Amino acid sequence: MRVEKFANRQLLYILIIMRVTVAIANLPLLTSADALQDAWASAILLLVAGLFVVTVIAGLGIRFPRLTVVEIAQKLLGKGAGTLLSLLILWSFLHLASIDVRLYSEMIIVGFLPETPISFITASVVVVATTAALAGMEVIGRVADIIFPLFLAMLLVSIGSLFFEAEFLNLQPVLARGIIPVLGGSIVSIAMTAQLLVVGILIPKLTEPKRALRSAFWAILASSLLILGVTVMTVGILGPDEGARTTFPFFKALRNIQLSEFLERIEILAIFAWGLGLFVGLSTFIYCGAQGTAQAFRISDYRHVLLPMGATWAVITIHNFDNVFEIRSFLTPEYMGLYGISLILIPYGLLWLAYLVRRLLGQNPASEEGGGR
Amino acid sequence: MNRKVLAVFLTLCLFSPALSGCWDRQEPEQLALVLGLGFDVDEKSGEYKIIAQIANPLGMGGEGPEAGGGGTQEAVWVVAASGETPLMASRNLVIKSSRQINYTHTAVILFSKDLARRGLETVVDFLDRERQFRLVAHPMVVEGDIRKALEADFALEEVGAVGVVRHHLHASQERAVTRDMILRNIYNTFTQPGWEAAVPRLHLMTDEEGKMIGEAPVEVTGLAVFRGDKMVGWLDEKETRGLNWVLGEINRVVYVLQSPLEGGKPTTVEVFQAASRMRAEVKGDRVTVTLEIQADGRLQETLTSREWLDSESEYTRSLDRRLAQAIRNDVTAALDKAQQELNSDVFGFGNLLYRTKPQEWRRLSARWDEIYPEIRVNIMVDANVRRTGIIKDPMIIR
Structure with missing residues (x-):
């Protein structure tokens, strides 16, 4: 069978799209805690944390450029423990994807199609993403190539048009309440960087796996800049309090500006960007989930797992949360914060520990077969 | 070959539910577009009253016999309903209309003086929560009867709400006798500490018996001053x-x-x-x-x-x-x-x-x-x- 490869550039695009989509969706920097007008500082904190997380994930990955994180875990910790540990990572793909889909469906039925059953919207999104994953990572990479310029253009036009109406006095007082609210505001977003776990699966598929860390770094930098823009403009338009009370702040900010007597209703750009970005992000998630599962259980082709996973995913999306109140209490520092951060730190902490212990014992796990060239 | 045909067939079946349109299909000719909306409150019962100025496609399209399309009807239809809450009042409006009432094009939101003095909190929450409203509408407090303000005939405009918006823009830009303000600004001033709202006043030009006087039906001058969500007085x-x-x-x-x-x-x-x-x-x-x-x-x-x-x-x-x-x-x-x-x-x-x-x-x-x-x-x-x-x-x- 031909080996699938996709470019580092495409990884960069995918990661940017994935992370910015969260900000377009519900902007946890602003809505998850009481950072209010200091949410921009939370965005900077998020950048720092994102760089750390990506170093942890991709840093281990580039030491084993031909192995996915599942295989690395099996190698470092042994078959049983390694598989068990990688299940945690694989679960996170499914769960994060289901949260993403749920938020998108909620927005569609709250904002546009109130009578459409949520299962219908969820199912459409899942079917589309699963179909893309069926075609393979190379195809998803190419799709990202096409979607990224569109996504970026629509996002920049949205941010730009908010700029002209934004009231920047809303950002004052600057950091008046100390660092605690800033920290609180950033936690959920930092937890969302668990999305970067896909890098662990994708590295061996890259054309230049050794340069993966570099691509991921740039992705974090660019996406954080865009998130910062979204945050500042949203607060500028809606004001800190109204912004924090809103379900989908960026969308609401765009809805409520009027550039001239004729030019309004530009929120459609953000919705398109969100939908397109979601498609790229979700197909990557489901692909990584299936690929990882196939490797963990030694199934010859990931496509065999894909359809059952898609079905499970749709069900989780709908049954995960009963109502918006549950979504709201889940996306708080106490729940999502702890959950997401432990999704990253537990598996990668153990893997790094095992790796370093092996190195100290004088072995070089990376140099064994399957390791570096 | 057979499998391919089957696959195509099944895919087509998948799309068949979409043929009848989706649950939220809306045809423009079944909608009644609200252009201006007024909120009032009944002093005794405390019931909210909602007064809507609805675009009437039968009356639009120029004046006079040679203008073609336009019939003998008015360009707008003004209709009112009451209810315990603003939303209930708006749903009571539904009973009176042959078409589905749609608020996405509301350009002016009027509050009566009585309502403003009692407090805007309920109405403002309704406007913020309902997906159809856009906070770019122009809010105003009316001195006079809201219904008359919405029924008023503007010499140069077909639709009253558009007339009020333009009045407001000119008055604020060229004379500074009112404020350039949209609904969104109210939310920010209501929630910011140490800042009270001042909302444009729509002054209806009537005499004591409610008869129209003056050349223009309304003037947009002065401001209604609030403390919290309650109006306390006017600025001239x-x-x-x-x-x-x-x-x-x-x-x-x-x-x-x-x-x-x-x-x-x-x-x-x-x-x-x-x-x-x-x-x-x-x-x-x-x-x-x-x-x-x-x-x-x-x-x-x-x-x-x-x-x-x-x-x-x-x-x-x-x-x-x-x-x-x-x-x-x-x-x-x-x-x-x-x-x-x-x-x-x-x-x-x-x-x-x-x-x-x-x-x-x-x-x-x-x-x-x-x-x-x-x-x-x-x-x-x-x-x-x-x-x-x-x-x-x-x-x-x-």
């Missing part, structure tokens, strides 16, 4: 100008000054560029606000025949001083009314403190009601009359 044109100077929201404004020469003949100066800045100082419990205003005016009319207008002339400098005094008078009028009479911080002095000196605000905010009327405002106006239109000197009639 002069005070509104003053408020606009403080907030730095002046676009263009006209002053008739007395000429320093020839027994004070009138001289008209129009301000074209304006800016203002505030900063606050706190000593103990005393707050002082320094307000710096900059205004660039143009001499638009003068009848004084004797003066040579050049840079040496005392006359031009005297005009500067007179313009500065006129501006100062406006600001003082606004300050007196809002500080002493209404005790409502429409200028956002508290907010200024909150933004620039958060520690002091934390200390003073609990007693702000007592501190606010005592605030001293230093008004520093730098006014310059820089241009004289397309002629230099007034003509001398011999």
